[in-house]
Amino acid sequence: MPSLRQVRLIGKPVVFTASLLPLAWLVAGAAGVGGVDLGVNPVETIQDTAGIWALRFLLLTLSMTPLRHATGQAWPLQFRRMLGLFAFTYAAVHFANYLALDRAFDFMEIIPDLTKRPFIMVGAAALLMLLPLAITSTAGWRRRLGPRWIALHRLVYPLTILVCWHFWWQVKKDVTEPLVYSLILASLLGLRMWRSRRKTGMLT
Numbered sequence: 001m002p003s004l005r006q007v008r009l010i011g012k013p014v015v016f017t018a019s020l021l022p023l024a025w026l027v028a029g030a031a032g033v034g035g036v037d038l039g040v041n042p043v044e045t046i047q048d049t050a051g052i053w054a055l056r057f058l059l060l061t062l063s064m065t066p067l068r069h070a071t072g073q074a075w076p077l078q079f080r081r082m083l084g085l086f087a088f089t090y091a092a093v094h095f096a097n098y099l100a101l102d103r104a105f106d107f108m109e110i111i112p113d114l115t116k117r118p119f120i121m122v123g124a125a126a127l128l129m130l131l132p133l134a135i136t137s138t139a140g141w142r143r144r145l146g147p148r149w150i151a152l153h154r155l156v157y158p159l160t161i162l163v164c165w166h167f168w169w170q171v172k173k174d175v176t177e178p179l180v181y182s183l184i185l186a187s188l189l190g191l192r193m194w195r196s197r198r199k200t201g202m203l204t
């Protein structure tokens with residue numbers, strides 16, 4: 001098992017670099033370099049790629065505590081903050097792409113979109129919940145907020161449910177992909193509930 005020093009010196013830089021790859025791919029495609037082709041609808045490709053990676057990073061963030069329990073090692077927790085911040089980064093790219101490239105900041109299109117495509121409101125709610133988590137993710141905020149920090153950061157569970165709903169709602173026909181992500185989330189939530197019940201003595 002890796003030591004905390006190895007995780008800090010090797011593991012974290014490797015995970016950080018790997019986490020930047022989808023973003024680098026999008027930037028290369030948008031700039032037309034490195035032979036990256038974003039397809040016939042680059043705006044949609046950016047939207048979908050950033051959205052799906054935001055969700056993947058949320059699920060990875062939520063997997064770190066169960067991984068810690070399964071391995072009995074502290075190192076998975078070293079990655080939690082970084083993965084959460086990548087979830088926020090990809091969600092911000094997803095939102096900025098919608099606002100700037102898809103809708104060109106035209107609020108006469110954006111406002112009716114909220115009622116015509118209500119899945120957007122669900123996504124916006126998730127993003128608004130993710131924002132305070134990203135802001136307060138530092139050690140300073142953790143210290144300042146004390147036990148309220150844990151309560152605040154529990155928002156990650158309902159917000160990930162909202163993201164799965166947002167994903168599911170915007171799918172036109174085949175729901176396989178959102179179903180798979182929702183099942184992963186359900187398993188992570190189930191694990192968490194099972195552990196907290198066991199801890200409070202409700203399960204033996």
Ligand code: HEM
Pocket residue numbers: 044047048049050051052053054055058087091094095098120122123124125126127130163166167170
């Ligand atoms: C104001 C906030 C948001 C807006 C305006 C927004 C907008 C959109 C739009 C327009 C699509 C559909 C793209 C298409 O038709 O192909 C979409 C899909 C998606 N969004 Fe969002 N979204 C928001 C927040 C979020 C957040 C916070 C997340 C994740 C953390 C997220 C994850 C996804 C995912 C996973 C998809 C499906 C991508 C795919 O089809 O592969 N969205 N969103």
